[in-house]
Amino acid sequence: MRPFEFTRAESAADAMRLAGDGATIIAGGTNLLDLMKLEVMAPQALVDINRLDLGDIDEAEGGGLRIGALVRNSDLAADRRVRDAYPMLAEALLAGASGQLRNKATTGGNLLQRTRCYYYYDTAMPCNKREPGSGCQAIGGITRLHALFGASEHCIATHPSDMAVALRALDARVEIQSQDGVTRMLPLGDFYRLPGDTPHIETVLVPGDLITAVLLPAPAGARQTYRKVRDRASYAFALVSVAGVLDVEDGRIVRPALAFGGVGHMPWRNPEVEALLEGEAPSVDLFAEAAARLVAEAEPQGGNAFKIPLLRRTLQAVLRELTEA
Amino acid sequence: MRTDLTVNGQSRTIEADPRTTLLDALRHHLKLTGTKKGCDHGQCGACTVIAGGRRINSCLSLACMHDGDEVVTIEGLGTPETLSALQEAFVRHDGFQCGFCTPGQICSATAMLEELQAGWPSHVTADVASAPALTVEEVSERMSGNLCRCSAYPNIVDAIMEIAGRGRA
Numbered sequence: 001m002r003p004f005e006f007t008r009a010e011s012a013a014d015a016m017r018l019a020g021d022g023a024t025i026i027a028g029g030t031n032l033l034d035l036m037k038l039e040v041m042a043p044q045a046l047v048d049i050n051r052l053d054l055g056d057i058d059e060a061e062g063g064g065l066r067i068g069a070l071v072r073n074s075d076l077a078a079d080r081r082v083r084d085a086y087p088m089l090a091e092a093l094l095a096g097a098s099g100q101l102r103n104k105a106t107t108g109g110n111l112l113q114r115t116r117c118y119y120y121y122d123t124a125m126p127c128n129k130r131e132p133g134s135g136c137q138a139i140g141g142i143t144r145l146h147a148l149f150g151a152s153e154h155c156i157a158t159h160p161s162d163m164a165v166a167l168r169a170l171d172a173r174v175e176i177q178s179q180d181g182v183t184r185m186l187p188l189g190d191f192y193r194l195p196g197d198t199p200h201i202e203t204v205l206v207p208g209d210l211i212t213a214v215l216l217p218a219p220a221g222a223r224q225t226y227r228k229v230r231d232r233a234s235y236a237f238a239l240v241s242v243a244g245v246l247d248v249e250d251g252r253i254v255r256p257a258l259a260f261g262g263v264g265h266m267p268w269r270n271p272e273v274e275a276l277l278e279g280e281a282p283s284v285d286l287f288a289e290a291a292a293r294l295v296a297e298a299e300p301q302g303g304n305a306f307k308i309p310l311l312r313r314t315l316q317a318v319l320r321e322l323t324e325a
Numbered sequence: 326m327r328t329d330l331t332v333n334g335q336s337r338t339i340e341a342d343p344r345t346t347l348l349d350a351l352r353h354h355l356k357l358t359g360t361k362k363g364c365d366h367g368q369c370g371a372c373t374v375i376a377g378g379r380r381i382n383s384c385l386s387l388a389c390m391h392d393g394d395e396v397v398t399i400e401g402l403g404t405p406e407t408l409s410a411l412q413e414a415f416v417r418h419d420g421f422q423c424g425f426c427t428p429g430q431i432c433s434a435t436a437m438l439e440e441l442q443a444g445w446p447s448h449v450t451a452d453v454a455s456a457p458a459l460t461v462e463e464v465s466e467r468m469s470g471n472l473c474r475c476s477a478y479p480n481i482v483d484a485i486m487e488i489a490g491r492g493r494a
Contacts, residue, residue, distance in 0.1 A: 001344045003342070003343075003344065004343065004344070005343075006326065006343035006387070006389055008389075008390075008392075026387075026390070029385060029386060029387065029390065030367055030382070030385045033346070033385050033386070033387065034366050034367060034385060037365065037366065046343075048389075048390050050390060074379075074440070074445065077445070077446065077453075078440075078443070078444070078445040078446065083446065083453045083454045084454050087452075087453050087454060090446060090453040091448075091453055094446060094447055094448045094450075094453070095448050097470075098370065098469055098470025098471075099380060099433070099436075099437060099440065099467055099468075099469075099470050100367070100370060100373055100380050100381050100382045100433065100470045101367060101382065101385075101470065103379040103380060103381050104379075104381050104382070104385065104386065233466075233469075234448065234465075234466055234469035235469040235470060
């Protein structure tokens, strides 16, 4: 690990000022320290925000929840309100990492996890994410983990988070404070960026910004699930995952929201698939049509072509599960 | 950089580079070598300790981030003369072969049983809104962050199940 200056922030203003001057914010540290040991990341300075008052889950206006950025993944998954009203969020959190890691990992940090692309982790390889402009060895290489949607000729990495997939389906917004005192709220689709020709810039955050909370609106539907498919039964990243929420009224699907993990640079959503399901009676044919629509735009990279049928089948299974009486 | 910790009930102070992980602080600075370094990347669980009442991977945490915290290591759970209930159960059920992962397994299991008792759900809990049951599947899932290369898993689970059934670690 390269040497760095270490400062514990006493206030949010402190953290934002130091981050604005180039320090990297550390909270749980489970991903950042791993990357620092490998020298994939080598910050000159760290600012520790663990003692800031951002660790509460509060009821928000309109029946939602405001989750502080420092709420640990294990506390969020065990929260009674989350388990009752947003079960897919608890399921997504519990499908990720291990008990030890969830005790450390935070809500804000989970959103900012870096990809597990092997080429990003291997400092002997070029990688546009790690070293902008150096090239991408994943393209044409080993692509088992890589993206089906939204990739570019510069980067085909996927976002590794389970939590963020559930949050995208739940229409969560990220609360961000900036150094000039402005607070903004961004839906996940606007918070994350596609790789384009700047894959090293993964979100719209600028130095000096601080994620302070995640806001959940009142639960959209009672029927929710998170289904993750992976190489082993526990403690592995998703090959594909589907977060789904909907209701069935008078025999028809209403307000479906679906997000997909393991297939894009950000948790993926496709409004066309949701529109196709809205107001329709559940049927095997309808689910097959929705799944076909979802994968119609998939761009396989070779080694990840298996994800196309896997994603199609996982979505169909989720829709069957959610619409069963 | 100075860090004050309470380790196994005793006040300890270390002076170390900020890069020092909690794991290295325990092993090298405080000579508490019961906690093991396996992968050093949060994948194997050999370094599991209990910090602030929670099980964590001590390899993925900087010592300086734990200033003022209470840390419990395997040395704080029992001694060769007075084993903790879980330690004693691991011996009786032959819950190890080489023993390298065992301190991490026991620290992890000790805190895991408290999580179970607090009603935390897991990935295998059928309905996350309901209280989890004490089953082999629940224990295995909750211990998936602790690897055992000798594959003593069936006996590790037996040892934990016995103590969980008694209601205290």
